[in-house]
Amino acid sequence: MGGGLAGDKMRYENEPAEHQSNLRIVLDDVARKGISEVIFGGDIGTAQSVAGFFELLARYGFATSVILGNHDTFAEVGKYWPDGAGGIDGKMCYARSAGDLKQVFLDTSDNSVGPAQLAWLARELEPACRVVLFIHHPVLDVHTPIERAGAALRDREQLMALLTASACEIDVFCGHYHMDDERSEANVRQFVTPAVSYQIVKRAERIEVDTSEVAYRIIDIDSTDIRTEVVRLARPTTSADTSSNRSLR
Numbered sequence: 001m002g003g004g005l006a007g008d009k010m011r012y013e014n015e016p017a018e019h020q021s022n023l024r025i026v027l028d029d030v031a032r033k034g035i036s037e038v039i040f041g042g043d044i045g046t047a048q049s050v051a052g053f054f055e056l057l058a059r060y061g062f063a064t065s066v067i068l069g070n071h072d073t074f075a076e077v078g079k080y081w082p083d084g085a086g087g088i089d090g091k092m093c094y095a096r097s098a099g100d101l102k103q104v105f106l107d108t109s110d111n112s113v114g115p116a117q118l119a120w121l122a123r124e125l126e127p128a129c130r131v132v133l134f135i136h137h138p139v140l141d142v143h144t145p146i147e148r149a150g151a152a153l154r155d156r157e158q159l160m161a162l163l164t165a166s167a168c169e170i171d172v173f174c175g176h177y178h179m180d181d182e183r184s185e186a187n188v189r190q191f192v193t194p195a196v197s198y199q200i201v202k203r204a205e206r207i208e209v210d211t212s213e214v215a216y217r218i219i220d221i222d223s224t225d226i227r228t229e230v231v232r233l234a235r236p237t238t239s240a241d242t243s244s245n246r247s248l249r
Helices: 016-032 047-060 115-125 145-151 156-165
Strands: 037-040 063-066 094-098 101-105 130-134 169-174 181-185 188-192 207-210 213-222 225-234 245-248
Touching: 016 047, 016 213, 016 225, 037 047, 101 115, 115 156, 145 207, 156 188
Parallel strands: 037 063, 101 130, 130 169, 169 188
Antiparallel strands: 094 101, 181 188, 207 245, 213 225
């Protein structure tokens, strides 16, 4: 669900009803399109939001996969989503294969991958030839104010070294920066997905929030052929919005 900023606090702490309303807008649109599987990219919100989040998801009947963002904890999410309960050294990571394609889900809830999860990932990559990697934080640099503010994954150099040393072709789907971005390096192609909660202006002098729209990404996987597009939806204006664009210092 992501989160906005209001002063020095995440927006979902001050506006939980608005936060869930945004999620409903997206889930309703996903359902209308006949999409049956949802991958949630992290940042459910506060610990108090977790139960309501999973209750809302259950009403739609989607096949659901979950990764953790930096505002989530394995201990809290694991109560409601046991599929990732195996984990590695306290991290909610898992993988599954479909033919020649392997899907890998990483946990960066503490803003890092960590040595144990990196070692596990190396073992998962070894027999694979095509990988789709789902992770909350971007792996490749995105030149934007939020990255310069220190939001980047702490050990992304180690993760990138592992990925580029692999013989796999790897598509990375991530979020965290609340914007749309696509870039590639070596055998890695990265797609950053905008957020359900609010967006951040990619090219700006300082961090600027745009609350006018919510967004999600459609990923269409046919064998090893992957097509993707971002869907943007207008968000109804609320009394909490003093401006659709706000500068954060």
